[in-house]
Amino acid sequence: MARERTLPRRLFSALAPWLVPIAVLAAWQLSASVGWLSSRILPEPLAVARAAVTLAASGELWEHVSVSAWRALSGFAIGGGLGLALGLLTGSFRKVEIALDTSLQMIRNIPPLALIPLVILWFGIDETAKLFLISFGVFFAVYINTFHGIRSVDPALIEMGKSYGLSGWSLYREVILPGALASILVGVRYALGFMWVILIVAETISAQAGIGYMTMNAREFLQTDVVLLGILLYALLGKLADILARALERYWLQWNSAYAA
């Protein structure tokens, strides 16, 4: 558009996406304070904010968030790391693919949450069980996309690299890994989303700390404001992880105009 954009116009276009959420919040607050909504069903937004402030002031909130984040990230590191390593191996070596890929594809079809009873039998109900579930859920998203990424690197570029004297690790570093990176990052983003889903379920089974424990506990005492706060925290953490993954994409794939900022 050639027309000059004036300040109020710019301000409006920056605020426009927030109009609907703000209106919903206002309506919600209003209906709660007038008494249309019982606070047992849906507490007013201000109550949620008050709960957040109280829990944050007592330090309880940070403890729960950090325990949850730690669980999620260690599970992601283990599962994602294994998925990356195995995906690179099966993608690069035909023999490893023949040996492993079929078995992995079979296991992939098991929904991780179906394993819960077995996992409790194996590991009890402490941290190991939660880590296992998260790792298991995250593994396949990273594995499949890594394998696919390595396989779909342009063979013409590999041939070019070889004819320019690249081989072994240098060929891997210059051509194969960067070529597979876009696909690997898709796997990472998908895995990050899935990581929170599994974390939520794992934390509601049984836990002594974490956001899930906090919300389950609050349910017992009918503290709907804290329950709602827990749900909002999951949303916030999920969004943070997604922002992080996007930043990685933007940095690593800046050569690709589809990802350039």
Added chain:
Amino acid sequence: MNLSDSEIARLEADRPPAAGLGIAIDRLVKRFGERQVLHGLDLDIGAGEFVAIVGRSGCGKSTLLRLLAGLDEISGGGIALDGAPPQASRDDARIMFQDARLLPWRTVIQNVALGLRGDRAEVRERAERALAQVGLADRADEWPARLSGGQRQRVALARALIHRPRLLLLDEPLGALDALTRIEMQRLIENIWRQHGFTAVLVTHDVSEAVALADRILLIEEGRITLDEPVALPRPREHGQPAFAALERRVLKRLMSVDAINTRNRLPGRIVDIAVGCPLSEVRIETAAGIVTAVVSTRGLHEQPLELGAEVLALFKSNEVVLASEGEAAR
């Protein structure tokens, strides 16, 4: 990028003797499964020579280039690059493909420096010099996606040159460029070739490109060399020169007649009857396979008169052949 004649003369004086690689190809055979692409091809290319190979799609010219680059295994016969097999001379030979094949995730200068080892600053300096040679010094830190097709090919050329190859193989590198950029690139390649003195083998569809650049034009048909035409025009060559145009026409004509001269399609014979009609006439030819009747235009017959008893070649075009059983043929 544009060198004056005196500069070229100076560069030619600087040129190290025998910088190029001599090529000796002996009864070279290449098969892909059942299909034989090269049928015992013999060829010698002198050190520093610029050879262009033309031919129809699928005639085996790109296969030959890939064998020279050591990218494929040969099925029979031999290739010697200064006496050594192509796989052993891999560091001396560089290939430029039709698509530039730049790594999109490396900047222009990183692409140029691909495969170079050694001190970082020194590598960067060499790459900058190679880029300057192709006139792209100011684009060093951009992504390849930002460049035009012609600029990408220039980067690919710089990437090949940085290794100081003694043999440069060009697999239709200018095929996808527009006419003007193509002529610019031809000039650039010619200048750099004169400067470096490497042996160059160019595969191309474009006969005028072959005439503009090559010392020798080879025509490959059905996996064999069927024309070896020296180009004695002085350099730099202008596309409009009469001698240029005449040579281009000759090679083109030869290329166009490839289908007709295919040995499997010709029957030697003698004219036994000419029935003149209007507008078509029939010429009956006695061959080893029996009587063949050719329908020609009466006008054509007047322009190129035929005599009874003359020795002629009956040629088939596959799109006009009808197969019939013996009984039908008798009718």
